[in-house]
Amino acid sequence: MIPYTANFRVGFQLALAYRRAAAVWVVGELSLLVVFYFLWRAVFLYAPAGSFSDRDFAAFYLYLLTARLTARFTGGPAWGFFAQRVREGTVVYDLVQPVELEYALLARWLGQKVGQLLMALPVYAAAMFVSVAWSAGEWRWGWFLLSLVVGFACAYFFEFLMSLSAFYTSAQQGINEAKALVVALLSGAFFPLDLLPDPYALLAGLLPFQAFIYLPARMLHPSISESEIFHGLAVQLFWLLALAASSRFLLGRVRQRFNAQGG
Amino acid sequence: MIVLEGVSKRYRVLEPGRGLGGFVRSLVKPRYREITALDNISLTVPQGQVVGYIGPNGAGKSTTIKIIAGIVHPSAGRVIVSGRDPFRQRIAHLLELGVVMGHRTRLFWDLPVLESLRYHAKVYRLRQSELDQRIGALARQFNIEGLLAQPVRQLSLGQRVRCDLALAFLHHPRVLLLDEPTIGLDFDSKALLRSAIRQVASDLQTTVILTSHDLDDVEALSDRIVLLDEGRVLYDGTLRQLRAQYGVLPELWLRLEARADQVRAWLEGLCGVREIYTHDGWVCVAHEGGETPAAVLARLLPQAPVREMTTHEPSIEEVLRRVYQRAGYR
Numbered sequence: 001m002i003p004y005t006a007n008f009r010v011g012f013q014l015a016l017a018y019r020r021a022a023a024v025w026v027v028g029e030l031s032l033l034v035v036f037y038f039l040w041r042a043v044f045l046y047a048p049a050g051s052f053s054d055r056d057f058a059a060f061y062l063y064l065l066t067a068r069l070t071a072r073f074t075g076g077p078a079w080g081f082f083a084q085r086v087r088e089g090t091v092v093y094d095l096v097q098p099v100e101l102e103y104a105l106l107a108r109w110l111g112q113k114v115g116q117l118l119m120a121l122p123v124y125a126a127a128m129f130v131s132v133a134w135s136a137g138e139w140r141w142g143w144f145l146l147s148l149v150v151g152f153a154c155a156y157f158f159e160f161l162m163s164l165s166a167f168y169t170s171a172q173q174g175i176n177e178a179k180a181l182v183v184a185l186l187s188g189a190f191f192p193l194d195l196l197p198d199p200y201a202l203l204a205g206l207l208p209f210q211a212f213i214y215l216p217a218r219m220l221h222p223s224i225s226e227s228e229i230f231h232g233l234a235v236q237l238f239w240l241l242a243l244a245a246s247s248r249f250l251l252g253r254v255r256q257r258f259n260a261q262g263g
Numbered sequence: 264m265i266v267l268e269g270v271s272k273r274y275r276v277l278e279p280g281r282g283l284g285g286f287v288r289s290l291v292k293p294r295y296r297e298i299t300a301l302d303n304i305s306l307t308v309p310q311g312q313v314v315g316y317i318g319p320n321g322a323g324k325s326t327t328i329k330i331i332a333g334i335v336h337p338s339a340g341r342v343i344v345s346g347r348d349p350f351r352q353r354i355a356h357l358l359e360l361g362v363v364m365g366h367r368t369r370l371f372w373d374l375p376v377l378e379s380l381r382y383h384a385k386v387y388r389l390r391q392s393e394l395d396q397r398i399g400a401l402a403r404q405f406n407i408e409g410l411l412a413q414p415v416r417q418l419s420l421g422q423r424v425r426c427d428l429a430l431a432f433l434h435h436p437r438v439l440l441l442d443e444p445t446i447g448l449d450f451d452s453k454a455l456l457r458s459a460i461r462q463v464a465s466d467l468q469t470t471v472i473l474t475s476h477d478l479d480d481v482e483a484l485s486d487r488i489v490l491l492d493e494g495r496v497l498y499d500g501t502l503r504q505l506r507a508q509y510g511v512l513p514e515l516w517l518r519l520e521a522r523a524d525q526v527r528a529w530l531e532g533l534c535g536v537r538e539i540y541t542h543d544g545w546v547c548v549a550h551e552g553g554e555t556p557a558a559v560l561a562r563l564l565p566q567a568p569v570r571e572m573t574t575h576e577p578s579i580e581e582v583l584r585r586v587y588q589r590a591g592y593r
Contacts, residue, residue, distance in 0.1 A: 006385030010371065010378070017373040017414075093369045095334040097386060098357035104386075258335055259274045 003099045008111035015115025022119045029068060030123060036064050053194045059222055063192050066144070066217040071189045072120055073113050074152045074212045076159030078180070081105055083163070083172040095258070102247050106156050113152065140220055143229050147216035150236040155212040157243035164247075167254045188214025208239040265308040265331060265438060265470060270340030272301040272326050272494075300326040301337070302494040308487075310345075310437070311468040313461075315485030317475070319587070322491040324474040328440045331472065332362055345437050358387060361436035361469075363427055365443040370415040376426045377411040380433060387434035401429040404459050421452035428456065432463050439464065441473045445480050457483045478579040490586060498586060502579065509589065511582045512537055512549040515556045518571035519546060519563065529566050533558055 044057045085091040094101060162179055166172055187209040196204060204210055215232040278296045280289040301323045308314050316324050329335035330342055333349030333356050342349055349356040370379040384394045402408040405425045431439060445453045461484055464471050475481055490498040498505055523541040530536050535555035540547050548559055
């Protein structure tokens with residue numbers, strides 16, 4: 001266990017080392033929230049009966065705030081975990097660590113995310129307070145936090161799987177751009193997935209991306225039922241197990257075929 | 264102890280097509296070429312020995328290191344390191360292994376050096392009580408005491424490599440793989456590193472496999488050298504044996520009033536003398552080293568006054584050039 005807590009600690013320290021980047025990100029994110037506020041406010045002016053998909057504007061904006069906070073916590077590195085390290089050859093140092101690589105990176109990434117979140121949290125707390133998010137009720141916040149952690153783990157293992165592609169192909173830019181687009185559209189980072197028309201909502205429901213942001217963010221919906229909460233968590237746990245098992249399998253394959261030709 | 268038995272490594276590389284048409288064809292129907300990086304290598308390295316593993320680019324040095332490290336699987340053969348299979352007993356094997364690649368760092372770029380050392384200590388399951396004492400000792404040996412609080416990004420290359428080496432020794436590895444540890448360093452830094460590596464490896468009885476294009480590193484550190492060429496072992500033994508085997512011998516140059524045939528007669532029967540010839544007023548005695556030069560002088564001084572004298576120890580580069588020339592390597 002100690003190697004993994006050491007990874008968590010290093011991740012947290014790295015987050016603090018990059019605090020200027022986090023500050024810039026917070027400014028960008030605040031701007032996005034302001035733009036979203038006015039954009040959706042305008043859309044809601046034309047909504048039938050002032051609501052979309054069972055959400056009035058306050059509930060809708062609460063979802064967006066929660067989704068952005070969740071996205072902050074579950075979002076992966078833009079270039080994956082390994083692309084640069086495979087190119088530079090330093091991935092050899094990852095592979096000679098006496099640890100299970102996927103769990104060590106999970107712990108480090110969690111430490112980094114907790115550090116980032118601590119820096120961004122005051123902003124979100126203020127935004128949520130303004131948008132009366134506290135009316136969601138204490139019990140729902142508990143489910144949200146649990147779902148957030150499971151969503152983080154799902155997103156991590158998905159990112160880990162995608163990152164392993166760096167051992168097979170150097171076309172990482174295309175892969176990362178496609179991944180970012182698909183995750184942004186199908187995870188619920190910018191709108192609740194239940195807004196999608198039926199065939200698309202069905203598709204989004206069959207994919208793992210909903211587990212990263214939509215399902216955790218939905219936990220704060222004012223009229224969510226207990227069965228919806230449990231169903232959401234069950235879906236998340238299913239994807240967590242599937243993605244973790246796939247990561248383990250593919251990492252084993254990568255170790256088998258790793259060549260690292262040249263010095 | 265490291266044992267390699269009949270280890271081979273082959274892999275396929277994509278053969279790119281010529282021109283735009285060839286490029287498109289290779290997308291549709293890729294063609295591969297098989298490369299043999301290692302060809303039936305057998306090697307046994309006893310515990311505590313320092314082996315210089317040398318060869319031209321592409322000879323298979325780094326591939327061997329990665330196979331011993333357990334990160335590249337051999338296509339054939341058997342690898343045992345400290346009694347373990349590096350692939351089946353991966354974690355136990357890696358806990359006793361150190362790796363340093365001189366041109367790449369294992370330290371966290373944005374954190375102070377001390378944080379990387381602490382992290383490394385935890386990952387290698389060191390107790391807190393051992394940690395401070397080990398860090399202190401290695402910091403003195405590698406002269407990094409003043410660098411521990413600095414972020415790695417602020418270090419010079421020489422400072423960074425010293426820290427990387429201290430990190431590699433922190434968990435007292437039984438086997439240490441050094442890939443070009445002094446690359447890009449100035450003379451002073453190289454000297455400091457060589458002396459520190461030699462000292463620490465000897466204190467800890469660490470088996471060291473060293474690859475380097477800087478043959479002074481190899482000469483200064485290695486008990487034994489293994490020469491590779493195109494994935495095959497060309498020579499395995501000591502540098503002295505190699506010199507003798509390939510006829511690249513130390514020479515004693517003397518300016519004295521005598522012809523070569525006279526000198527030959529005076530030195531006849533003297534143990535260790537291999538060749539005598541004259542050049543530009545000098546007499547050259549090629550010998551096998553050791554006490555031969557003193558014996559040569561003892562024979563010659565009563566016969567003819569020696570006006571000047573110099574010695575020439577052939578560099579390891581000269582020896583290797585001769586070896587690879589004979590092997591047909593260009």
